[in-house]
Amino acid sequence: MDQNRFSIPMMISVLLHIALLIAFLVNWNFFKTKKNEDYPQHFVMATLVDLKPKAIAKPQQNKEQNLDAKNFEDLKNLKKQQEQKKKEAEALEQKKKDQAAKESADKAEKLKQQKQKEEQAKAAKAKAEAEKKKKVEAEKQKAEAELKKKREQEAQEEKRRQEAARQEQEKHIADTADDANVKSYSELIRERVEQNWSRPPSARTGMVCEFVIDMLPNGQVVKVTLTKSSGNAAYDMSAEQAIKRVERFTEIKDVPIDVFEKYFRRFKFVFNPEDLRQ
């Protein structure tokens, strides 16, 4: 009796624990689903704008490896395809024109032959008339030839125009590429500064300060001047320290010299880190 004292309570206890465990394992997601219902999910749809990849494609040829090589390859292919298409369209147009000219020439030939036949048949008829006709024929041919020439000229003009348009487009691409480049490099600079930044406890979101960074083409920082304070001296100081600590933005030496002169020689740097406390 004394030994059996604990057998029933033990059984009840073990059963209770097993039941609890099962309840936990099966229903654990219950809590989560309930919570999720309170927060409706927001979907953000992002569409890739066509201009941007085009823009980045060209300057990436001489850029550092950390920009995506595969992406660049794709873009290159895309551009090639576009050019090819354009060329094909041109060729097709040319072909069409040639064909038209040839057809008209054929027609004229046929007409001529017929007329000659008629002439032969009507040899007896007045030679003068025939000569006249011949003259008319010649004139006609001449006119046709002129027409053809004119058409060719037009075609050439068209070609030239298209070429000009293409060049213009390429120029546009190059310009926007510069913009994108500048953007990506300033992003890199920002990243580097943030990495070297030791945030003061008083830093809060929404604090923005602006600097002008004077740089050498190799990325060496020569001078840092605060142009717009955030209103918090410690914050400004820490940002300036961070820039000075970076010392040399190694990525900058990959920037084409013209772009560097235009944008980075005196670089306006807005320091606005996003992952701060409220």
Add this chain to the structure above:
Amino acid sequence: MPATENTLSIWHLVVNASFVVQLVMLSLIIASVISWAMIFQRVTYQRRAKEAFTSFEKQFWSGIDLNQLYRQGNGRNEYAEGIENIFRSGFKEFTRLRQQAGADSDAVMEGCQRAMRVALAREEEKLEENLPFLASVASVSPYVGLFGTVWGIMQSFLSLSNVHQTTLATVAPGIAEALIATAIGLFAAIPAVLAYNKFSARAEALMSNYRTFAEEFSAILHRQVHSK
């Protein structure tokens, strides 16, 4: 809800926990099982003792002859529990001493009171059996759980030192896993605390009932001894 969120379930955390944390969890679960077994055992035992006390007291004060009451207990096969045990040991000693020839009344009273004291002590022991275990589970298991948590967090921070890009996601599973140990510790401790308090209070109440009864009973015996 995406299916990936389900991966961080309790079960995964427990299975993937480090060995020490798993050991802590296991010991805490065992402690919880045992303490619950003791809780059930105590509940049934104390309830039975209380019922026995009320029914016996009713019978005792109903004016029944004490010899008859004693014989009634003899006829029962079961082992006497609680209050009846005290009555029987006292009465047995009383009759035995009175049958002896030259025993004076004070010696008889003293002897039967001593017998009842012994029986009382035994009953007290029975009532408070297992309560020390509940008390130690109640006080120790939070610490054991905390140890598991501290160990788990320590491990997760140690593994963090090798990672360059530190995000919350790399630390979160380790800390969650570690916190489960504390959860289980509290899960074992809270019922044990409640049960310990309840059972010790009830045992105290029953013991004071027993003592009152013993005094009353010895008063009756005293009257019998000195009435001669």
